[in-house]
Amino acid sequence: MSNLRLSDAVNRIPDPYKPLGEIMAKQKYHFVGRHTVVKKCYWTHTALVENRYCYKCKFYGIESHRDIQMSPAAFWCWNACLHCWRIRPQDVGIDVDETKMPFADDPKEIVDGLIREYRRIISGYKGHPKADPKLIEEAMNPVHVTMSLTGEPTLYELLEDLIREIHRRGMTTFVVTRGIRPDVLGNLSEEPSQLYLSVEAWDKKSYNYFNRPLVPRGWELTMETLSILPSFSSPTALRITLVKNFNDGQDALKGFADMIKIGQPTYVEVKAYMWVGASRERLSKSNMPRHEEVRSFAWKLAELTGYKVIGEVKASRVVLLSTIDKPIRHGKGCPEGPEAPEPPGKGEYDVTDPELTY
Ligand code: SF4
Numbered sequence: 001m002s003n004l005r006l007s008d009a010v011n012r013i014p015d016p017y018k019p020l021g022e023i024m025a026k027q028k029y030h031f032v033g034r035h036t037v038v039k040k041c042y043w044t045h046t047a048l049v050e051n052r053y054c055y056k057c058k059f060y061g062i063e064s065h066r067d068i069q070m071s072p073a074a075f076w077c078w079n080a081c082l083h084c085w086r087i088r089p090q091d092v093g094i095d096v097d098e099t100k101m102p103f104a105d106d107p108k109e110i111v112d113g114l115i116r117e118y119r120r121i122i123s124g125y126k127g128h129p130k131a132d133p134k135l136i137e138e139a140m141n142p143v144h145v146t147m148s149l150t151g152e153p154t155l156y157e158l159l160e161d162l163i164r165e166i167h168r169r170g171m172t173t174f175v176v177t178r179g180i181r182p183d184v185l186g187n188l189s190e191e192p193s194q195l196y197l198s199v200e201a202w203d204k205k206s207y208n209y210f211n212r213p214l215v216p217r218g219w220e221l222t223m224e225t226l227s228i229l230p231s232f233s234s235p236t237a238l239r240i241t242l243v244k245n246f247n248d249g250q251d252a253l254k255g256f257a258d259m260i261k262i263g264q265p266t267y268v269e270v271k272a273y274m275w276v277g278a279s280r281e282r283l284s285k286s287n288m289p290r291h292e293e294v295r296s297f298a299w300k301l302a303e304l305t306g307y308k309v310i311g312e313v314k315a316s317r318v319v320l321l322s323t324i325d326k327p328i329r330h331g332k333g334c335p336e337g338p339e340a341p342e343p344p345g346k347g348e349y350d351v352t353d354p355e356l357t358y
Helices: 003-011 018-026 042-050 055-060 107-123 133-139 159-168 204-210 218-231 250-263 277-281 291-305
Strands: 030-032 036-039 067-071 144-147 172-177 194-199 236-242 267-272 308-313 318-322
Touching: 003 018, 003 030, 018 030, 030 107, 036 107, 042 067, 042 107, 042 133, 055 308, 055 318, 067 107, 107 133, 107 159, 159 172, 194 218, 194 250, 204 218, 218 236, 218 250, 236 250, 236 291, 250 291, 267 291, 291 308, 291 318
Parallel strands: 067 144, 144 172, 172 194, 194 236, 236 267
Antiparallel strands: 030 036, 036 067, 267 318, 308 318
């Protein structure tokens, strides 16, 4: 995006949020309207220039080069998690309530803008010596939208209309939430193609420590969300971000097993915390588990819950558990699907209580 266009987009962000937008624009977020951001994913890049694909491609058929990574709630959330890279208003001295979105753009305009900005991002690869022209052409027509990136999507009051509008245009949706709005999720008239509840904590104490809720009853709301997961027609996923020396001990293991019994998600993804962005100021590199540690934890969780380990991708340090044998596919990507993984070797299997950091 040229400097002129970048400043045009940021200028549309109302005060007092503009300084946040300026910082995010420098971090290569593209703004669509007043509160929506889109950013090129690492895996979009590797798909285009190296023909390597994200775990969502291998598990669920999502084509990494045609997947728009976005958030409709760039600045707002009900948590301030230790591992988050969201820029908070207080980081730049802005005194606003970060738990309430004061405006809501039209979903049709958001989807138009998302496609426009995604195409602008992809156009930058035309002429790239390593990029595959056929993949560039495909990528100009995105087929999937992932709502995560930064901020809490359920705070956007027109979320169900946005999901519906994306589906109306023939694209699928993954929505990732921290699960603090069971009132919103329980009343969606249009469900996402797959719903993720993303967690790191396994009880109220660990939640208050790690997710630092900005509202009362954050843990109770999370548990309410968990309890309504079985009512979804779409597949659901409980994503556990594994943080070494925080949630890889026996207490956490047992807590997550109990949560799985309540939520009965279609999938459990156990995925390593990655030491990136602003989280480096609050966590250390040693909090990042190795893939072998993720597998050990995942296999133990499978044993406790009766879920099967049905896939893993070492490059993303992620292991997939499910009650079904093969994941439901939402696109044409990576047709080979995940390999059926072998259990870890004997030495890898032990899960020991770490010295907790809180
Ligand atoms: S819930 Fe997500 S956006 Fe909100 S603070 Fe936590 S990691 Fe950041």
